[in-house]
Amino acid sequence: MRRDPLRYVKTGLAIFFAAVVFLFLDYTLPYKQTVRITNTYNRLTDIGANSIFYASPDTGTVENSKGQRDVRFIDTVRPNGKVYVYRNEDTGWIWPPFFKYDSSNLHSQATDLKSTSDAPKWVSVTSYGWRIAWLSVYPNAIKIKPVDGPDARPTxxxxxxxxxxxxxxxxxxxxxxxxxxxxxxxxxxxxxxxxxxxxxxxxxxxxxxxxxxxxxxxxxxx
Incomplete structure (x- = not known):
């Protein structure tokens, strides 16, 4: 039986296209996690090869001569005890289309909702992006809402x-x-x-x- 080489090329291109679309949606679409906020802070962060995962300059971010940026962070703990860190940056009007310009307000809200394991306050954090530790990449928090408990799963x-x-x-x-x-x-x-x-x-x-x-x-x- 004769095999058509073009068929393998088409199949490979289809798989590649599907993978690109999946990764794009997985990074861009918002998702929710129920967590407990343990700390909020600002930190000078080196922005280099991972700059594609941070806010673009048109959102008002400022970097110093060493390529460092003052970024807000939110430390959290999941119900299973694992830690999870968010960054808190404005998104601007271009991409992703969340039109977030209230990172300072969100930081204040997150600070107010900090709690300890003895007296936990559980919240649902809406964010987009990935957490890649070895690249210093963090998902960007866009909304925080208090929930009843660690088992809450908002739609x-x-x-x-x-x-x-x-x-x-x-x-x-x-x-x-x-x-x-x-x-x-x-x-x-x-x-x-x-x-x-x-x-x-x-x-x-x-x-x-x-x-x-x-x-x-x-x-x-x-």
């Missing part, structure tokens, strides 16, 4: 609504592509095939006439 409406809208857009694009292919590409492909068939028929007819002429010419000479 992540933002991510769900976004996924529904994206799904509807993809379905619409898929329908438009199918209609374009059926109404434009398929007839054009058939027209090209028919044109090639006509050219082939004309070429065969011309070859037949040339062959008869050549035979007749030699017949006269014979």
């Amino acid at each position: 992540n409406w933002g991510a769900q609504i976004t996924l529904v809208i994206l799904g509807a857009l993809l379905f619409l694009i898929w329908r438009m592509w199918n209609q374009f292919r059926e109404r434009t590409l398929s007839p054009a492909a058939r027209s090209v095939d028919e044109a090639f068939d006509r050219v082939g028929d004309d070429a065969r007819q011309a070859k037949g006439r040339l062959s008869r002429w050549w035979s007749g010419l030699w017949g006269k000479r014979g």
